[in-house]
Amino acid sequence: xxxxxxxxxxxxxxxxxxxxxxxxxxxxxxxxxxxxxxxxxxxxxxxxxxxxxxxxxxxxxxxxxxxxxxxxxxxxxxxxxxxxxxxxxxxxxxxxxxxxxxxxxxxxxxxxxxxxxxxxxxxxxxxxxxxxxxxxxxxxxxxxxxxxxxxxxxxxxxxxxxxxxxxxxxxxxxxxxxxxxxxxxxxxxxxxxxxxxxxxxxxxxxxxxxxxxxxxxxxxxxxxxxxxxxxxxxxxxxxxxxxxxxxxxxxxxxxxxxxxxxxxxxxxxxxxxxxxxxxxxxxxxxxxxxx
Amino acid sequence: xxxxxxxxxxxxxxxxxxxxxxxxxxxxxxxxxxxxxxxxxxxxxxxxxxxxxxxxxxxxxxxxxxxxxxxxxxxxxxxxxxxxxxxxxxxxxxxxxxxxxxxxxxxxxxxxxxxxxxxxxxxxxxxxxxxxxxxxxxxxxxxxxxxxxxxxxxxxxxxxxxxxxxxxxxxxxxxxxxxxxxxxxxxxxxxxxxxxxxxxxxxxxxxxxxxxxxxxxxxxxxxxxxxxxxxxxxxxxxxxxxxxxxxxxxxxxxxxxxxxxxxxxxxxxxxxxxxxxxxxxxxxxxxxxxxxxxxxxxxxxxxxxxxxxxxxxxx
Numbered sequence: 001x002x003x004x005x006x007x008x009x010x011x012x013x014x015x016x017x018x019x020x021x022x023x024x025x026x027x028x029x030x031x032x033x034x035x036x037x038x039x040x041x042x043x044x045x046x047x048x049x050x051x052x053x054x055x056x057x058x059x060x061x062x063x064x065x066x067x068x069x070x071x072x073x074x075x076x077x078x079x080x081x082x083x084x085x086x087x088x089x090x091x092x093x094x095x096x097x098x099x100x101x102x103x104x105x106x107x108x109x110x111x112x113x114x115x116x117x118x119x120x121x122x123x124x125x126x127x128x129x130x131x132x133x134x135x136x137x138x139x140x141x142x143x144x145x146x147x148x149x150x151x152x153x154x155x156x157x158x159x160x161x162x163x164x165x166x167x168x169x170x171x172x173x174x175x176x177x178x179x180x181x182x183x184x185x186x187x188x189x190x191x192x193x194x195x196x197x198x199x200x201x202x203x204x205x206x207x208x209x210x211x212x213x214x215x216x217x218x219x220x221x222x223x224x225x226x227x228x229x230x231x232x233x234x235x236x237x238x239x240x241x242x243x244x245x246x247x248x249x250x251x252x253x254x255x256x257x258x259x260x261x262x263x264x265x266x267x268x269x270x271x272x273x274x275x276x277x278x279x280x281x282x283x284x285x286x287x288x289x290x291x
Numbered sequence: 292x293x294x295x296x297x298x299x300x301x302x303x304x305x306x307x308x309x310x311x312x313x314x315x316x317x318x319x320x321x322x323x324x325x326x327x328x329x330x331x332x333x334x335x336x337x338x339x340x341x342x343x344x345x346x347x348x349x350x351x352x353x354x355x356x357x358x359x360x361x362x363x364x365x366x367x368x369x370x371x372x373x374x375x376x377x378x379x380x381x382x383x384x385x386x387x388x389x390x391x392x393x394x395x396x397x398x399x400x401x402x403x404x405x406x407x408x409x410x411x412x413x414x415x416x417x418x419x420x421x422x423x424x425x426x427x428x429x430x431x432x433x434x435x436x437x438x439x440x441x442x443x444x445x446x447x448x449x450x451x452x453x454x455x456x457x458x459x460x461x462x463x464x465x466x467x468x469x470x471x472x473x474x475x476x477x478x479x480x481x482x483x484x485x486x487x488x489x490x491x492x493x494x495x496x497x498x499x500x501x502x503x504x505x506x507x508x509x510x511x512x513x514x515x516x517x518x519x520x521x522x523x524x525x526x527x528x529x530x531x532x533x534x535x536x537x538x539x540x541x542x543x544x545x546x547x548x549x550x551x552x553x554x555x556x557x558x559x560x561x562x563x564x565x566x567x568x569x570x571x572x573x574x575x576x577x578x579x580x581x582x583x584x585x586x587x588x589x590x591x592x593x594x595x596x597x598x599x600x601x602x603x604x605x606x
Binding site: 121134261 | 306307309310313314317318320321325328430431433434435436438439442443445446450541542544545546548549552553563564566567568570571572575576578579582583586587
């Protein structure tokens with residue numbers, strides 16, 4: 001609970017608070033989209049390319065579809081893909097990291113070398129290879145990115161497990177006769193989870209960058225399902241006459257990615273107080289920017 | 292040093308072999324008949340004969356191990372197969388476009404490392420408002436996907452202001468000025484996040500190196516502050532900058548794909564995306580292998596460079 005309290009304390013700074021608020025509203029908007037959306041996100045209408053007004057909060061696109069309705073409906077699939085991929089990556093990564101951290105010999109080598117193989121593929125190129133074979137779609141995106149982003153989790157967990165296994169309370173638990181599985185899941189794993197949580201928040205941001213990029217190319221989420229990347233592509237087509245769609249959809253992607261990384265920073269600070277005290281504290285730099 | 296280079300190269304080769312195997316197996320992991328899926332994927336209804344032909348062309352009628360040895364044999368002789376659509380050797384297609392993609396990668400790296408180190412060192416040394424502004428600006432620029440930056444740049448600089456061409460490519464030999472002009476916007480869009488990451492890394496490194504005892508010693512024996520900073524603090528900060536730049540440069544291999552598309556830059560992007568949409572498997576497979584090979588090579592180069600900069604890291 002101390003950690004929760006520390007995290008809530010972090011939220012008192014205005015930047016972190018705004019980020020959390022935005023994400024909360026976004027998730028709520030996405031969940032309630034079918035009831036919140038004033039118009040159908042996919043039905044074509046006669047009022048094309050109109051500017052923001054009372055009936056159409058953010059105006060309409062080239063097919064007369066309400067941009068606001070499309071944005072919150074698009075948030076559903078974008079968030080689903082990003083969270084899904086990050087969650088899958090976390091589960092895979094934690095399992096691989098635990099195997100690597102607690103075994104010796106062949107299983108450890110297989111786990112840790114396997115990670116290097118995944119890391120040898122540039123993410124977007126690997127995703128394109130998978131799309132060629134399996135066709136585009138949300139499920140393809142989740143599975144691909146889940147595998148692609150698992151190594152970061154595995155490394156984090158691996159490192160934590162190695163450090164934690166040597167700590168006194170773990171040894172004490174062993175001496176008291178706990179089974180090795182009990183030690184692993186009830187003693188070591190809880191200690192390794194905080195950095196996983198930080199990594200999770202960063203991975204959601206990375207997944208959103210990559211998946212929206214693929215959707216922009218028309219190789220991610222398949223139209224007519226609205227997605228932010230797809231909307232940016234549509235917005236680009238009409239930016240000469242009405243740049244609204246381009247700006248609103250770009251702003252949605254940028255704001256969401258930004259908020260998730262701000263949240264990751266806040267989480268990291270609250271979970272590891274040593275890092276927040278000094279100026280120049282080690283901030284985890286984004287591993288790689290894709291898309 | 293030589294032993295270390297040899298060891299890294301050997302590990303790299305093994306890694307490449309595993310990568311090639313994974314790419315090879317990917318085709319066989321598709322449920323159903325890959326040949327049929329490739330042909331129907333574009334919406335056409337192929338004849339049984341066409342499917343049979345493709346199966347033979349891809350070697351799918353052979354036993355798996357024979358396909359695998361054939362595949363590796365081809366790789367060793369430097370062949371990546373032929374495009375299903377045009378019949379052109381994939382190596383030729385990639386060879387044409389790779390230099391243009393690499394040009395973007397190098398231009399972006401150069402710009403990002405220069406400005407990143409400059410801003411990061413400035414913020415780390417001066418602190419105060421410069422530092423705060425840098426932290427906010429870098430948070431933002433990391434969150435902007437390169438393709439979004441590209442589209443927005445096209446809108447403002449290309450369409451509204453008409454300062455630079457919105458896209459396209461002019462060979463350097465035809466028109467050097469035009470060539471540079473078409474290079475500017477793609478480089479800026481790709482540099483935003485890269486510069487931010489380098490700047491943050493430099494700042495962090497400068498701050499933590501600045502606290503070392505030997506820096507204090509340097510000051511106390513009367514070295515000038517500027518000399519302490521440039522010769523000792525900054526120089527020792529560069530190891531982590533090299534590491535992070537290498538990682539970022541690796542992400543650019545392939546990461547340029549979408550931005551190239553926005554600016555109609557004729558690099559690997561066109562090849563890959565057309566390959567994916569027409570399900571031209573050998574083209575995509577070949578391009579992926581080439582990019583992965585460059586990626587592995589880059590990591591080896593970074594490791595070696597690291598050894599040169601910081602002798603403590605040598606095995």
